[in-house]
Amino acid sequence: MGNLDIIIFVVYGIIIIVVGNWLARSKSKEQSSANYFFANKSLPWFLVGSSIIAANISAEQFIGMSGSGFAIGLAIATYEWIAALILIVVAKYFLPVFIEKKIFTMPQFLALRYDNRIKTILAIFWLSLFIFVNLTSILYLGALALKSIFGIKLIYGIVGLAVFSLLYTIVNGLKAIASTDIIQVFFLLVGGFITTYFAVNSVGGNTGIVNGFETMFAEIPEKFHMIIKKSDPNYFYLPGIRAIIGGIWIAGIYYFGANQYIIQKAFGAKSLKEAQKGMIFAGYLKMILPFVVVIPGIAAFALSADIAKPDEAFPWILENIVPAGIKGLIFAALIAAIVSSFSAIINSTSTIFTMDLYKPYINKNASEKRLVAVGRISGIVAMGIAVIVAPLLGSIDQAFQFIQEYTGMISPGVTAIFVFGMFWKRTTSTAALWGTILSIPVSAALKFMIPEMPFLDQMMVSFLIISLIIVIISLLDKKEEQSKGLELSRKIFRTDKTFNLLSIVIIIIFSAIYIVFW
Numbered sequence: 001m002g003n004l005d006i007i008i009f010v011v012y013g014i015i016i017i018v019v020g021n022w023l024a025r026s027k028s029k030e031q032s033s034a035n036y037f038f039a040n041k042s043l044p045w046f047l048v049g050s051s052i053i054a055a056n057i058s059a060e061q062f063i064g065m066s067g068s069g070f071a072i073g074l075a076i077a078t079y080e081w082i083a084a085l086i087l088i089v090v091a092k093y094f095l096p097v098f099i100e101k102k103i104f105t106m107p108q109f110l111a112l113r114y115d116n117r118i119k120t121i122l123a124i125f126w127l128s129l130f131i132f133v134n135l136t137s138i139l140y141l142g143a144l145a146l147k148s149i150f151g152i153k154l155i156y157g158i159v160g161l162a163v164f165s166l167l168y169t170i171v172n173g174l175k176a177i178a179s180t181d182i183i184q185v186f187f188l189l190v191g192g193f194i195t196t197y198f199a200v201n202s203v204g205g206n207t208g209i210v211n212g213f214e215t216m217f218a219e220i221p222e223k224f225h226m227i228i229k230k231s232d233p234n235y236f237y238l239p240g241i242r243a244i245i246g247g248i249w250i251a252g253i254y255y256f257g258a259n260q261y262i263i264q265k266a267f268g269a270k271s272l273k274e275a276q277k278g279m280i281f282a283g284y285l286k287m288i289l290p291f292v293v294v295i296p297g298i299a300a301f302a303l304s305a306d307i308a309k310p311d312e313a314f315p316w317i318l319e320n321i322v323p324a325g326i327k328g329l330i331f332a333a334l335i336a337a338i339v340s341s342f343s344a345i346i347n348s349t350s351t352i353f354t355m356d357l358y359k360p361y362i363n364k365n366a367s368e369k370r371l372v373a374v375g376r377i378s379g380i381v382a383m384g385i386a387v388i389v390a391p392l393l394g395s396i397d398q399a400f401q402f403i404q405e406y407t408g409m410i411s412p413g414v415t416a417i418f419v420f421g422m423f424w425k426r427t428t429s430t431a432a433l434w435g436t437i438l439s440i441p442v443s444a445a446l447k448f449m450i451p452e453m454p455f456l457d458q459m460m461v462s463f464l465i466i467s468l469i470i471v472i473i474s475l476l477d478k479k480e481e482q483s484k485g486l487e488l489s490r491k492i493f494r495t496d497k498t499f500n501l502l503s504i505v506i507i508i509i510f511s512a513i514y515i516v517f518w
Helices: 003-023 033-041 045-056 059-071 074-100 106-113 116-150 154-166 174-203 209-219 247-257 260-267 272-288 295-302 310-320 326-362 368-395 399-407 411-423 429-449 455-476 497-516
Strands: none
Touching (some): 003 326, 059 310, 059 326, 074 497, 106 326, 154 326, 174 326, 247 399, 260 326, 295 310, 310 326, 411 455
């Protein structure tokens, strides 16, 4: 990178820090926990939607999905396009329940619907997952990009990203994150499309992006099939038609509907309708993301990129294809995305620790000032642990697949207890507890007893087994009170014409993509 690239990168970083701190300023002398963790429920739909995407787009998308695009092809975009449909489902059927019941954290919902045992078990699990899988993988992949382009040592890149996040996140909370996210998403998309343009144009011998795509379709047609055949070695990751209708829905409903660092953005919205608008906006952004995060990886494959492993595809494109000046802008946007996701998870980690563990078990009478302080301290501790663990991920070939597979060990059980808890009053706390306890053993048993089974299929089978366990125990448990079954009116699930129309358009676009690239 040249001096101009470095200047652009530094200026962009300063702008994000300054804007994040300025917009997040509170008029009151003492910041409340509602403001720190949930932005005082003041976020408009466009900040909700952009913040969801900013939390979602990170190194695991830019670096990881480009790597999977290099290794697998366009089929990896299934995760993004299915996510658009899942966001519609969550907005219509999950959000109304959470907001109707005044839920602010996922463990809080579990305590309301079941009991404190399940709340505590999963609160501790989520803290572990966020720190040891999500935060560490984001830091590692971001540092990998810094190493590939700047030549910075991996550990220095990891520490640098953590400190960058610290400068505006820990102090100001969710409002600072959401306030900068819309700026970051704009530059991410613009910078991402510019990267795609240069990469595809290069494939076509610099004769235009249309020729570039035609060249890729002609030379590597196997990379442009959405349905992977059983004979393909990547079938393990995306098992044919089941990749669309199977376990990916279990993973997606967990990720967007029961995942604190995603759903927390919707909890910060002004109202239910504003939150739903934000989610449908995020759905549209999801539909265009593959053109930003997957296509560059396919282009790198077409260009026979000289890389050691797939996750180096996107950094290779930035280093070898994108010109000076523009390279700095795109790389700054990439780092901003990494830090945005990292910050969102840090904020949710501190939220769960403070509101679901510290306040009920350690200091029930904690003041607002104390809760905010504990949130900041716990965020710093989580960040420190992630910095220590992140370098250990260096031996992983495709980090995106690592995240999906190991998150998938718990998502079937969590999805089951949330779905049954919301929509089947007969579900008992004992049944949910066993569903929670058996989630990892069932998934692990399938993984090690039937290793050849695609992990998306493993998630679906795990979900069905755990669901059966929940149903059987609930029906046999005649002693337990059912007073915690949720009383829900059908009216809360009604959505307006605009939401319904925009949802139909997403479904049509999704169908068209799969018809064309079957």
